[in-house]
Amino acid sequence: MKHLYAVREWLLPHMKQLHGLNSFHSFVIKQNDDGKAVLYFKAWCTTKWDSEEFDPVPLLNSLPQGVPELIKPNYAAVELAKLRRMVDKCVTNGVFRNEEKTEWLNF
Numbered sequence: 001m002k003h004l005y006a007v008r009e010w011l012l013p014h015m016k017q018l019h020g021l022n023s024f025h026s027f028v029i030k031q032n033d034d035g036k037a038v039l040y041f042k043a044w045c046t047t048k049w050d051s052e053e054f055d056p057v058p059l060l061n062s063l064p065q066g067v068p069e070l071i072k073p074n075y076a077a078v079e080l081a082k083l084r085r086m087v088d089k090c091v092t093n094g095v096f097r098n099e100e101k102t103e104w105l106n107f
Contacts, residue, residue: 003070010068014060029059036060 021027024041032038038056042049087104090096096104 005068006071007068010064011060014062014064016057016059016061018057030056032056 018039021041024043026042026045026047028040029037030040037059039059040049040051040056041054084105087096087101091098091101
């Protein structure tokens with residue numbers, strides 16, 4: 001990945017606070033007829049979708065302007081010894097091939 005953007009932080013000031021959804025287990029985000037992102041929900045995955053049982057919840061109070069900030073990597077926070085051990089463990093467990101180990105170590 002060449003770029004990561006701080007989308008969460010960009011949307012946070014515009015997001016509607018969601019409450020009372022603890023008893024629901026299935027969620028879908030869709031664009032409604034007005035072009036807004038809304039959250040639909042139901043109790044269980046086995047329950048049929050009933051669009052009239054619960055009103056969909058709009059997810060944004062307003063629209064953000066511009067684009068999200070680019071996240072700059074903080075290489076000082078990377079624990080290289082720990083990363084090397086994780087790569088070695090992936091090779092030992094058969095998750096990585098030797099070529100992938102070499103690629104990680106070169107990175």
